[in-house]
Amino acid sequence: MRRVAAVFQRLFSLSRENGPVSEPARVLVVEDAETIRIAVLAALADAGYAVAGHPDGSALEEELQQFRPDLVVLDVMLPGRDGFTLLEVVRRRSEAGVVLLTARDAVSDRLRGLHSGADDYVVKPFELEELVARIGAVLRRLRRVPSVVQVADLVIDADSGVVLRGGEQIEVTATELRLLGYLAAQRGRVVSKTQILTGVWGYDDYDPNLVEVHVSALRRKLEVYGPRLLHTVRGLGYVLRADES
Template identity: 35%
Template sequence: MGSVRILPEHILVVDDDSRIRQMLSRYFEEEGYRVSLAGDGQEMRECLDKHSIDIILLDLMLPGEDGLALARDLRARSDVPIIMLTGRNDVVDRVVGLEVGADDYVAKPFHLREVLARVRVVLRRRQPRPTYDAVDPTLEIYCFEGLRLDVPRRQLLSVDGSEILLTTGEFDMLCVLVKHAGRVLQRELLMDLTRGRDLDAFDRTIDAQIARLRRKIEHDPSRPALIKSVRGVGYVFSARTTRQDS
Protein backbone atom coordinates (compact mmCIF):
# COMPACT_ATOMS: atom_id res chain seq x y z
CA MET A 1 0.00 0.00 0.00
CA GLY A 2 1.46 3.34 -1.05
CA SER A 3 1.70 6.18 1.42
CA VAL A 4 -0.54 9.23 1.08
CA ARG A 5 1.23 12.55 0.97
CA ILE A 6 -0.53 15.22 3.02
CA LEU A 7 0.21 18.69 1.67
CA PRO A 8 0.70 21.56 4.12
CA GLU A 9 -2.11 24.08 4.39
CA HIS A 10 -2.02 26.83 1.80
CA ILE A 11 -2.22 30.51 2.83
CA LEU A 12 -2.91 33.37 0.41
CA VAL A 13 -1.61 36.77 1.56
CA VAL A 14 -3.31 39.72 -0.16
CA ASP A 15 -1.58 43.02 0.66
CA ASP A 16 -0.29 45.86 -1.50
CA ASP A 17 2.77 46.34 0.74
CA SER A 18 5.50 44.05 -0.62
CA ARG A 19 7.40 44.18 2.68
CA ILE A 20 4.42 42.79 4.58
CA ARG A 21 3.83 40.13 1.94
CA GLN A 22 7.43 38.94 2.11
CA MET A 23 7.54 39.07 5.90
CA LEU A 24 4.40 36.94 6.22
CA SER A 25 5.57 34.60 3.48
CA ARG A 26 8.93 33.90 5.13
CA TYR A 27 7.39 33.44 8.55
CA PHE A 28 4.62 31.06 7.54
CA GLU A 29 6.87 29.03 5.25
CA GLU A 30 9.25 28.57 8.18
CA GLU A 31 6.23 27.33 10.16
CA GLY A 32 5.55 24.69 7.49
CA TYR A 33 2.77 26.32 5.46
CA ARG A 34 2.58 26.90 1.74
CA VAL A 35 2.18 30.59 0.90
CA SER A 36 1.01 32.45 -2.21
CA LEU A 37 1.09 36.24 -2.56
CA ALA A 38 -1.13 38.83 -4.24
CA GLY A 39 -0.94 42.61 -4.33
CA ASP A 40 -4.54 43.35 -5.31
CA GLY A 41 -7.91 41.82 -6.11
CA GLN A 42 -7.03 40.78 -9.64
CA GLU A 43 -3.93 38.88 -8.51
CA MET A 44 -5.97 37.33 -5.69
CA ARG A 45 -8.57 35.97 -8.13
CA GLU A 46 -5.88 34.65 -10.46
CA CYS A 47 -4.30 32.78 -7.56
CA LEU A 48 -7.65 31.35 -6.44
CA ASP A 49 -8.27 30.09 -9.98
CA LYS A 50 -4.93 28.25 -10.00
CA HIS A 51 -4.65 26.95 -6.45
CA SER A 52 -6.69 25.40 -3.67
CA ILE A 53 -6.42 27.94 -0.84
CA ASP A 54 -7.13 27.04 2.79
CA ILE A 55 -7.18 30.56 4.26
CA ILE A 56 -6.76 34.16 3.07
CA LEU A 57 -5.02 37.00 4.92
CA LEU A 58 -6.70 40.00 3.31
CA ASP A 59 -5.61 43.61 3.77
CA LEU A 60 -8.42 46.11 4.33
CA MET A 61 -6.80 49.00 2.45
CA LEU A 62 -6.03 47.93 -1.12
CA PRO A 63 -5.79 49.86 -4.39
CA GLY A 64 -8.87 49.53 -6.58
CA GLU A 65 -11.24 47.11 -4.83
CA ASP A 66 -10.69 47.37 -1.11
CA GLY A 67 -10.59 44.44 1.28
CA LEU A 68 -14.24 44.80 2.30
CA ALA A 69 -15.45 44.59 -1.31
CA LEU A 70 -13.22 41.59 -1.96
CA ALA A 71 -14.37 39.83 1.22
CA ARG A 72 -18.01 40.41 0.26
CA ASP A 73 -17.39 38.98 -3.21
CA LEU A 74 -15.47 36.00 -1.83
CA ARG A 75 -18.16 35.16 0.67
CA ALA A 76 -20.87 35.23 -2.00
CA ARG A 77 -19.21 32.33 -3.82
CA SER A 78 -16.97 30.55 -1.32
CA ASP A 79 -16.61 29.70 2.36
CA VAL A 80 -12.80 29.96 2.35
CA PRO A 81 -11.73 31.44 5.71
CA ILE A 82 -10.75 35.12 5.68
CA ILE A 83 -8.69 37.00 8.25
CA MET A 84 -8.71 40.76 7.67
CA LEU A 85 -5.53 42.78 8.13
CA THR A 86 -6.69 46.21 9.26
CA GLY A 87 -4.38 49.23 9.18
CA ARG A 88 -6.63 51.29 11.38
CA ASN A 89 -7.35 50.44 14.98
CA ASP A 90 -11.06 51.21 14.54
CA VAL A 91 -13.84 49.05 15.97
CA VAL A 92 -16.12 50.04 13.07
CA ASP A 93 -13.66 48.63 10.52
CA ARG A 94 -13.43 45.37 12.40
CA VAL A 95 -17.18 44.97 12.78
CA VAL A 96 -17.87 45.79 9.12
CA GLY A 97 -15.24 43.25 8.10
CA LEU A 98 -16.92 40.58 10.20
CA GLU A 99 -20.34 41.54 8.89
CA VAL A 100 -19.33 41.04 5.27
CA GLY A 101 -17.99 37.58 6.01
CA ALA A 102 -14.49 37.68 7.50
CA ASP A 103 -13.76 35.06 10.15
CA ASP A 104 -11.37 37.21 12.19
CA TYR A 105 -9.19 40.30 12.03
CA VAL A 106 -5.67 41.40 13.00
CA ALA A 107 -4.81 45.08 13.50
CA LYS A 108 -1.54 46.46 12.12
CA PRO A 109 1.13 46.65 13.35
CA PHE A 110 0.83 43.04 14.41
CA HIS A 111 3.01 40.40 16.03
CA LEU A 112 3.67 37.46 13.74
CA ARG A 113 2.98 34.99 16.52
CA GLU A 114 -0.49 36.52 16.97
CA VAL A 115 -1.24 36.11 13.27
CA LEU A 116 -0.07 32.50 13.44
CA ALA A 117 -2.26 31.82 16.47
CA ARG A 118 -5.34 33.23 14.76
CA VAL A 119 -4.67 31.30 11.56
CA ARG A 120 -4.33 28.06 13.52
CA VAL A 121 -7.58 28.67 15.40
CA VAL A 122 -9.60 29.38 12.25
CA LEU A 123 -8.14 26.39 10.39
CA ARG A 124 -8.66 24.10 13.36
CA ARG A 125 -12.33 25.04 13.59
CA ARG A 126 -12.84 24.10 9.94
CA GLN A 127 -11.64 20.56 10.49
CA PRO A 128 -14.43 18.06 11.27
CA ARG A 129 -14.17 16.17 14.52
CA PRO A 130 -12.55 12.78 13.98
CA THR A 131 -14.78 9.71 14.11
CA TYR A 132 -13.80 6.06 14.44
CA ASP A 133 -16.01 3.34 13.00
CA ALA A 134 -14.79 0.79 15.54
CA VAL A 135 -16.23 2.90 18.37
CA ASP A 136 -19.65 3.31 16.67
CA PRO A 137 -19.46 7.11 16.76
CA THR A 138 -22.42 9.37 17.42
CA LEU A 139 -22.95 11.74 14.53
CA GLU A 140 -24.61 14.93 15.65
CA ILE A 141 -27.29 16.06 13.23
CA TYR A 142 -29.88 18.66 14.22
CA CYS A 143 -33.07 19.45 12.30
CA PHE A 144 -35.12 22.62 12.67
CA GLU A 145 -37.48 24.61 10.44
CA GLY A 146 -36.66 22.53 7.38
CA LEU A 147 -32.90 22.94 7.87
CA ARG A 148 -30.39 20.18 8.66
CA LEU A 149 -27.25 20.98 10.65
CA ASP A 150 -24.64 18.24 10.15
CA VAL A 151 -22.00 18.95 12.80
CA PRO A 152 -19.29 16.39 11.83
CA ARG A 153 -19.43 17.43 8.17
CA ARG A 154 -19.81 21.09 9.12
CA GLN A 155 -22.71 21.57 6.72
CA LEU A 156 -26.05 23.36 6.88
CA LEU A 157 -28.51 21.98 4.33
CA SER A 158 -31.84 23.37 3.18
CA VAL A 159 -35.00 21.39 2.43
CA ASP A 160 -33.93 20.70 -1.16
CA GLY A 161 -30.54 19.44 -0.02
CA SER A 162 -28.56 22.46 -1.17
CA GLU A 163 -25.85 23.73 1.14
CA ILE A 164 -26.13 27.10 2.86
CA LEU A 165 -22.59 28.44 2.98
CA LEU A 166 -21.50 29.58 6.43
CA THR A 167 -18.19 31.03 7.54
CA THR A 168 -16.24 29.27 10.27
CA GLY A 169 -17.48 31.76 12.85
CA GLU A 170 -21.09 31.55 11.68
CA PHE A 171 -21.07 27.74 11.79
CA ASP A 172 -19.55 27.66 15.28
CA MET A 173 -22.10 30.22 16.47
CA LEU A 174 -25.03 28.25 15.04
CA CYS A 175 -23.77 25.01 16.62
CA VAL A 176 -23.58 26.63 20.05
CA LEU A 177 -27.07 28.14 19.72
CA VAL A 178 -28.68 24.94 18.44
CA LYS A 179 -27.04 22.72 21.07
CA HIS A 180 -28.38 25.08 23.76
CA ALA A 181 -31.79 25.62 22.15
CA GLY A 182 -34.26 27.29 24.52
CA ARG A 183 -31.55 28.60 26.81
CA VAL A 184 -30.71 32.30 26.92
CA LEU A 185 -26.99 32.68 26.24
CA GLN A 186 -25.15 35.79 27.37
CA ARG A 187 -22.78 37.46 24.94
CA GLU A 188 -19.89 36.73 27.28
CA LEU A 189 -20.68 33.01 27.20
CA LEU A 190 -21.05 33.05 23.41
CA MET A 191 -17.63 34.67 23.14
CA ASP A 192 -16.10 31.99 25.34
CA LEU A 193 -17.76 29.14 23.46
CA THR A 194 -17.12 30.33 19.91
CA ARG A 195 -13.99 32.47 19.83
CA GLY A 196 -12.10 32.37 23.11
CA ARG A 197 -11.04 35.20 25.37
CA ASP A 198 -7.46 34.89 24.18
CA LEU A 199 -8.51 36.32 20.82
CA ASP A 200 -9.77 39.58 22.34
CA ALA A 201 -13.36 39.12 21.19
CA PHE A 202 -15.82 41.88 21.89
CA ASP A 203 -19.61 42.24 22.10
CA ARG A 204 -20.09 43.80 18.67
CA THR A 205 -18.39 40.78 17.10
CA ILE A 206 -21.13 38.53 18.49
CA ASP A 207 -23.84 40.88 17.23
CA ALA A 208 -22.28 40.91 13.76
CA GLN A 209 -22.16 37.10 13.63
CA ILE A 210 -25.80 36.87 14.71
CA ALA A 211 -26.88 39.44 12.12
CA ARG A 212 -25.14 37.49 9.34
CA LEU A 213 -26.63 34.19 10.51
CA ARG A 214 -30.11 35.68 10.54
CA ARG A 215 -29.74 36.83 6.95
CA LYS A 216 -28.91 33.26 5.94
CA ILE A 217 -31.42 31.20 7.96
CA GLU A 218 -34.35 33.45 8.87
CA HIS A 219 -37.36 33.90 6.58
CA ASP A 220 -37.50 37.54 7.65
CA PRO A 221 -34.20 38.68 9.24
CA SER A 222 -35.84 41.93 10.39
CA ARG A 223 -38.30 39.87 12.47
CA PRO A 224 -36.21 36.85 13.54
CA ALA A 225 -38.09 33.76 14.65
CA LEU A 226 -35.16 31.36 15.13
CA ILE A 227 -32.51 33.48 16.87
CA LYS A 228 -34.22 35.93 19.20
CA SER A 229 -32.62 38.78 21.11
CA VAL A 230 -33.00 39.07 24.85
CA ARG A 231 -32.53 42.75 25.64
CA GLY A 232 -29.52 43.46 27.79
CA VAL A 233 -28.57 39.78 28.04
CA GLY A 234 -27.87 37.97 24.77
CA TYR A 235 -29.64 35.56 22.44
CA VAL A 236 -31.80 32.43 22.51
CA PHE A 237 -32.38 29.83 19.78
CA SER A 238 -36.15 29.37 19.93
CA ALA A 239 -36.85 26.90 17.10
CA ARG A 240 -38.03 23.42 17.93
CA THR A 241 -34.99 21.22 17.36
CA THR A 242 -34.72 17.46 16.91
CA ARG A 243 -31.47 15.54 17.10
CA GLN A 244 -30.61 12.55 14.94
CA ASP A 245 -27.89 10.14 16.07
CA SER A 246 -26.54 7.56 13.68
Protein backbone atom coordinates (compact mmCIF):
# COMPACT_ATOMS: atom_id res chain seq x y z
CA MET A 1 0.00 0.00 0.00
CA ARG A 2 2.89 2.33 0.71
CA ARG A 3 4.11 2.00 -2.91
CA VAL A 4 0.61 2.75 -4.24
CA ALA A 5 0.33 5.86 -2.08
CA ALA A 6 3.74 6.99 -3.31
CA VAL A 7 2.59 6.66 -6.92
CA PHE A 8 -0.43 8.88 -6.29
CA GLN A 9 1.77 11.43 -4.52
CA ARG A 10 4.23 11.53 -7.42
CA LEU A 11 1.39 11.77 -9.93
CA PHE A 12 -0.08 14.71 -8.02
CA SER A 13 3.31 16.44 -7.69
CA LEU A 14 4.16 16.02 -11.37
CA SER A 15 0.77 17.38 -12.40
CA ARG A 16 1.16 20.48 -10.23
CA GLU A 17 4.76 21.20 -11.18
CA ASN A 18 4.87 20.24 -14.84
CA GLY A 19 1.31 20.06 -16.09
CA PRO A 20 -0.04 16.79 -17.50
CA VAL A 21 2.35 13.92 -16.89
CA SER A 22 1.82 12.70 -20.46
CA GLU A 23 3.29 15.88 -22.00
CA PRO A 24 5.62 14.64 -24.75
CA ALA A 25 9.37 15.12 -24.69
CA ARG A 26 10.63 17.69 -27.22
CA VAL A 27 13.25 16.68 -29.81
CA LEU A 28 15.07 19.08 -32.15
CA VAL A 29 16.62 17.58 -35.30
CA VAL A 30 19.41 19.44 -37.14
CA GLU A 31 20.16 17.56 -40.37
CA ASP A 32 20.96 19.06 -43.78
CA ALA A 33 19.80 16.05 -45.83
CA GLU A 34 16.12 16.83 -46.33
CA THR A 35 14.95 13.26 -46.89
CA ILE A 36 16.67 12.07 -43.71
CA ARG A 37 15.44 15.04 -41.68
CA ILE A 38 11.82 14.58 -42.77
CA ALA A 39 11.94 10.82 -42.15
CA VAL A 40 13.43 11.24 -38.66
CA LEU A 41 10.90 13.93 -37.73
CA ALA A 42 8.02 11.75 -38.92
CA ALA A 43 9.29 8.71 -37.01
CA LEU A 44 9.71 10.74 -33.82
CA ALA A 45 6.26 12.32 -34.18
CA ASP A 46 4.75 8.86 -34.69
CA ALA A 47 6.48 7.77 -31.48
CA GLY A 48 4.75 10.56 -29.56
CA TYR A 49 7.44 13.24 -29.39
CA ALA A 50 7.01 16.95 -30.07
CA VAL A 51 9.47 17.77 -32.86
CA ALA A 52 11.17 20.61 -34.71
CA GLY A 53 13.75 20.44 -37.48
CA HIS A 54 16.31 22.60 -39.30
CA PRO A 55 18.81 22.01 -42.15
CA ASP A 56 21.64 23.78 -40.30
CA GLY A 57 22.54 25.35 -36.97
CA SER A 58 21.62 28.94 -37.81
CA ALA A 59 18.53 28.83 -35.58
CA LEU A 60 19.96 26.63 -32.83
CA GLU A 61 20.30 29.29 -30.15
CA GLU A 62 16.77 30.55 -30.82
CA GLU A 63 15.32 27.03 -30.69
CA LEU A 64 17.13 26.25 -27.44
CA GLN A 65 15.41 29.26 -25.90
CA GLN A 66 11.97 29.01 -27.47
CA PHE A 67 11.37 25.32 -28.29
CA ARG A 68 13.40 24.22 -25.26
CA PRO A 69 14.21 20.71 -26.51
CA ASP A 70 14.79 17.83 -24.14
CA LEU A 71 17.09 16.29 -26.73
CA VAL A 72 18.90 17.53 -29.85
CA VAL A 73 19.81 15.27 -32.78
CA LEU A 74 22.83 16.76 -34.59
CA ASP A 75 24.33 15.70 -37.90
CA VAL A 76 28.12 16.02 -37.65
CA MET A 77 28.71 17.13 -41.25
CA LEU A 78 26.58 20.27 -41.50
CA PRO A 79 27.04 23.37 -43.66
CA GLY A 80 28.45 26.29 -41.67
CA ARG A 81 28.99 25.23 -38.08
CA ASP A 82 29.49 21.47 -37.86
CA GLY A 83 27.86 19.14 -35.37
CA PHE A 84 30.78 19.19 -32.94
CA THR A 85 30.63 23.00 -32.78
CA LEU A 86 26.86 22.94 -32.27
CA LEU A 87 27.28 20.31 -29.56
CA GLU A 88 29.41 22.80 -27.62
CA VAL A 89 26.65 25.41 -28.01
CA VAL A 90 24.04 22.99 -26.66
CA ARG A 91 26.23 22.11 -23.70
CA ARG A 92 26.81 25.79 -22.83
CA ARG A 93 23.18 26.89 -23.15
CA SER A 94 21.02 23.88 -22.35
CA GLU A 95 20.70 20.68 -20.36
CA ALA A 96 19.29 18.85 -23.39
CA GLY A 97 20.60 15.44 -24.33
CA VAL A 98 22.50 15.16 -27.62
CA VAL A 99 22.60 12.35 -30.18
CA LEU A 100 25.10 12.76 -33.02
CA LEU A 101 24.52 11.43 -36.55
CA THR A 102 27.39 10.84 -38.94
CA ALA A 103 28.28 9.01 -42.12
CA ARG A 104 31.77 8.44 -40.76
CA ASP A 105 32.40 5.36 -38.68
CA ALA A 106 35.89 6.36 -37.61
CA VAL A 107 36.64 5.58 -33.98
CA SER A 108 38.29 9.00 -33.62
CA ASP A 109 35.05 10.74 -34.62
CA ARG A 110 32.98 8.73 -32.17
CA LEU A 111 35.44 9.36 -29.37
CA ARG A 112 35.52 13.07 -30.16
CA GLY A 113 31.74 13.27 -30.01
CA LEU A 114 31.43 11.31 -26.78
CA HIS A 115 34.30 13.18 -25.12
CA SER A 116 32.62 16.45 -26.16
CA GLY A 117 29.52 15.51 -24.21
CA ALA A 118 27.30 13.65 -26.69
CA ASP A 119 24.99 11.12 -25.06
CA ASP A 120 24.97 8.76 -28.04
CA TYR A 121 26.45 8.45 -31.52
CA VAL A 122 24.59 6.87 -34.48
CA VAL A 123 26.29 6.00 -37.76
CA LYS A 124 24.49 6.38 -41.09
CA PRO A 125 22.77 4.57 -42.64
CA PHE A 126 20.56 3.65 -39.70
CA GLU A 127 17.12 2.16 -39.14
CA LEU A 128 14.60 4.77 -38.02
CA GLU A 129 13.20 2.47 -35.34
CA GLU A 130 16.67 1.97 -33.88
CA LEU A 131 17.28 5.73 -33.78
CA VAL A 132 13.93 6.33 -32.07
CA ALA A 133 14.69 3.59 -29.54
CA ARG A 134 18.11 5.05 -28.77
CA ILE A 135 16.67 8.55 -28.39
CA GLY A 136 14.14 7.13 -25.95
CA ALA A 137 16.92 5.41 -24.01
CA VAL A 138 18.89 8.66 -23.73
CA LEU A 139 15.81 10.55 -22.56
CA ARG A 140 15.11 7.93 -19.91
CA ARG A 141 18.70 8.13 -18.68
CA LEU A 142 18.38 11.90 -18.46
CA ARG A 143 14.99 11.62 -16.74
CA ARG A 144 13.30 13.71 -19.46
CA VAL A 145 10.60 11.04 -19.87
CA PRO A 146 8.21 11.05 -16.89
CA SER A 147 8.22 7.77 -15.00
CA VAL A 148 4.53 8.17 -14.10
CA VAL A 149 2.11 8.15 -17.03
CA GLN A 150 -1.70 8.17 -16.96
CA VAL A 151 -4.13 6.98 -19.64
CA ALA A 152 -7.77 7.38 -18.59
CA ASP A 153 -7.96 5.65 -15.17
CA LEU A 154 -4.77 3.67 -15.80
CA VAL A 155 -1.62 4.86 -13.99
CA ILE A 156 1.80 3.40 -14.83
CA ASP A 157 4.86 4.07 -12.67
CA ALA A 158 7.90 2.70 -14.49
CA ASP A 159 10.25 3.38 -11.57
CA SER A 160 8.36 1.49 -8.87
CA GLY A 161 6.75 -1.04 -11.21
CA VAL A 162 3.28 -0.16 -9.92
CA VAL A 163 0.30 -0.26 -12.30
CA LEU A 164 -3.08 1.02 -11.08
CA ARG A 165 -6.50 0.83 -12.72
CA GLY A 166 -9.27 2.76 -11.01
CA GLY A 167 -7.11 2.87 -7.89
CA GLU A 168 -6.65 -0.92 -7.84
CA GLN A 169 -3.16 -2.34 -8.20
CA ILE A 170 -2.56 -4.75 -11.10
CA GLU A 171 0.29 -7.24 -10.89
CA VAL A 172 2.31 -7.19 -14.11
CA THR A 173 5.54 -8.79 -15.27
CA ALA A 174 8.61 -6.73 -16.18
CA THR A 175 7.88 -7.25 -19.89
CA GLU A 176 4.24 -6.23 -19.46
CA LEU A 177 5.38 -3.10 -17.64
CA ARG A 178 7.71 -2.16 -20.53
CA LEU A 179 4.93 -2.88 -23.03
CA LEU A 180 2.44 -0.72 -21.14
CA GLY A 181 4.95 2.12 -20.83
CA TYR A 182 5.78 1.96 -24.54
CA LEU A 183 2.11 2.01 -25.60
CA ALA A 184 1.29 4.83 -23.17
CA ALA A 185 4.15 6.93 -24.57
CA GLN A 186 2.53 6.80 -28.02
CA ARG A 187 -0.29 9.05 -26.72
CA GLY A 188 -3.12 7.33 -28.57
CA ARG A 189 -1.20 6.47 -31.74
CA VAL A 190 -1.44 3.06 -33.35
CA VAL A 191 1.85 1.10 -33.38
CA SER A 192 2.68 -2.00 -35.40
CA LYS A 193 3.96 -5.31 -34.06
CA THR A 194 7.37 -4.54 -35.55
CA GLN A 195 7.50 -1.17 -33.77
CA ILE A 196 6.54 -2.84 -30.50
CA LEU A 197 9.18 -5.54 -30.94
CA THR A 198 11.83 -2.87 -31.44
CA GLY A 199 10.58 -0.54 -28.71
CA VAL A 200 10.01 -3.18 -26.03
CA TRP A 201 12.40 -6.03 -26.86
CA GLY A 202 15.02 -4.01 -28.75
CA TYR A 203 14.91 -6.10 -31.94
CA ASP A 204 12.39 -6.59 -34.76
CA ASP A 205 13.34 -10.13 -35.76
CA TYR A 206 11.45 -11.93 -33.00
CA ASP A 207 8.26 -13.86 -33.76
CA PRO A 208 5.38 -11.31 -34.01
CA ASN A 209 3.25 -13.82 -32.07
CA LEU A 210 5.31 -12.79 -29.05
CA VAL A 211 3.55 -9.42 -29.16
CA GLU A 212 0.10 -11.02 -29.47
CA VAL A 213 0.71 -13.27 -26.47
CA HIS A 214 1.79 -10.40 -24.21
CA VAL A 215 -0.94 -8.04 -25.43
CA SER A 216 -3.61 -10.67 -24.75
CA ALA A 217 -2.31 -11.36 -21.25
CA LEU A 218 -2.07 -7.67 -20.46
CA ARG A 219 -5.52 -6.96 -21.85
CA ARG A 220 -7.08 -9.61 -19.61
CA LYS A 221 -5.48 -8.07 -16.54
CA LEU A 222 -6.55 -4.53 -17.42
CA GLU A 223 -10.16 -5.46 -18.17
CA VAL A 224 -10.72 -6.92 -14.71
CA TYR A 225 -11.04 -3.34 -13.43
CA GLY A 226 -12.68 -1.48 -16.32
CA PRO A 227 -13.58 -1.26 -20.01
CA ARG A 228 -11.12 -1.99 -22.79
CA LEU A 229 -8.12 0.35 -23.09
CA LEU A 230 -5.78 -1.82 -25.18
CA HIS A 231 -7.33 -2.04 -28.65
CA THR A 232 -6.42 -4.01 -31.76
CA VAL A 233 -6.56 -2.01 -35.00
CA ARG A 234 -6.94 -4.63 -37.72
CA GLY A 235 -4.08 -4.66 -40.20
CA LEU A 236 -2.18 -1.91 -38.36
CA GLY A 237 -1.35 -2.89 -34.80
CA TYR A 238 -2.33 -1.84 -31.29
CA VAL A 239 -3.26 1.34 -29.45
CA LEU A 240 -3.73 2.24 -25.78
CA ARG A 241 -6.56 4.74 -25.34
CA ALA A 242 -9.89 5.21 -23.60
CA ASP A 243 -12.07 4.39 -26.62
CA GLU A 244 -11.86 3.38 -30.27
CA SER A 245 -13.06 6.69 -31.71
